[in-house]
Amino acid sequence: MTHSATAINPHAAHSISLVVLCKNFWRNRQLIVQMTKREVVGRYKGSVMGLAWSFFNPVFMLVVYTFVFSEIFKSRWGGVGGDDSKTQFAVVLFVGMIVLNLFSEVLNRAPGLILSNINYVKKVVFPIEILPVTAMGAALFHSLVSLGVLLAAFMLFNGYLNWTAVFIPLVLLPLVILTLGLAWMLASLGVFLRDVGQTIGIITTVLMFLSPVFYPVTAVPERFRPFIMANPLTFIIEQAREVLIWGSQPDWAGLGIYTLAATVIAWVGYAWFQKTRKGFADVL
Numbered sequence: 308m309t310h311s312a313t314a315i316n317p318h319a320a321h322s323i324s325l326v327v328l329c330k331n332f333w334r335n336r337q338l339i340v341q342m343t344k345r346e347v348v349g350r351y352k353g354s355v356m357g358l359a360w361s362f363f364n365p366v367f368m369l370v371v372y373t374f375v376f377s378e379i380f381k382s383r384w385g386g387v388g389g390d391d392s393k394t395q396f397a398v399v400l401f402v403g404m405i406v407l408n409l410f411s412e413v414l415n416r417a418p419g420l421i422l423s424n425i426n427y428v429k430k431v432v433f434p435i436e437i438l439p440v441t442a443m444g445a446a447l448f449h450s451l452v453s454l455g456v457l458l459a460a461f462m463l464f465n466g467y468l469n470w471t472a473v474f475i476p477l478v479l480l481p482l483v484i485l486t487l488g489l490a491w492m493l494a495s496l497g498v499f500l501r502d503v504g505q506t507i508g509i510i511t512t513v514l515m516f517l518s519p520v521f522y523p524v525t526a527v528p529e530r531f532r533p534f535i536m537a538n539p540l541t542f543i544i545e546q547a548r549e550v551l552i553w554g555s556q557p558d559w560a561g562l563g564i565y566t567l568a569a570t571v572i573a574w575v576g577y578a579w580f581q582k583t584r585k586g587f588a589d590v591l
Contacts, residue, residue, distance in 0.1 A: 413487075
């Protein structure tokens with residue numbers, strides 16, 4: 308693999324161009340795939356069942372959700388009718404958890420990405436900007452497995468699948484872009500401010516309760532609804548349910564605006580990472 312002179316000198320200026328970023332992704336695509344595989348397999352290293360845990364974890368969680376919310380809380384989602392509405396609640400909730408976990412898994416890991424790969428910063432000529440991308444790749448793998456479990460459960464409960472489920476990659480894409488931008492920023496901040504890792508854990512926990520994961524937006528009192536709608540996860544969770552559960556097409560205009568805003572934030576995060584990376588070696 309060839310690298311430019313700027314990659315060799317840790318104190319040199321690095322390009323913040325999105326075009327250059329895309330070219331770097333393409334040039335390092337094999338490395339990204341290899342590191343993502345290592346990330347996924349490494350999580351279950353030493354366990355007897357190994358990678359099978361990535362399947363059994365979401366299955367176990369869905370069974371727990373179904374039991375707790377259908378048998379103990381006897382919860383029903385607003386607007387869901389019929390005999391199966393109690394089991395349906397668990398499926399609707401699971402959609403929200405998949406989106407939330409994709410977002411929070413990457414952000415919770417981001418502040419420690421550079422700190423846990425100091426050798427890449429100091430000793431090896433390495434494109435460290437791909438570290439958040441590999442974290443995202445691992446999170447996407449687990450989300451994909453969870454989606455498979457969700458669709459199987461939906462089929463089991465209802466006897467059919469909505470054709471609109473094919474739109475789920477387009478629904479998740481803007482969230483992936485936004486999360487990557489935030490991950491670049493947090494990966495950089497985590498080097499200079501070690502408290503960021505603790506803080507982001509608290510923030511993602513708070514977001515879980517301020518997102519419509521366990522409740523529909525319509526259940527939120529009117530005066531608090533703007534705060535819930537301002538949450539970047541709310542729109543994606545709602546759209547994911549539209550295509551997976553309710554069988555509706557997504558809000559294309561809303562997705563377009565969200566993608567545009569997410570791209571701007573991703574570029575700002577990437578630019579921040581590139582501008583500050585020359586100080587990583589000094590701090591580490």
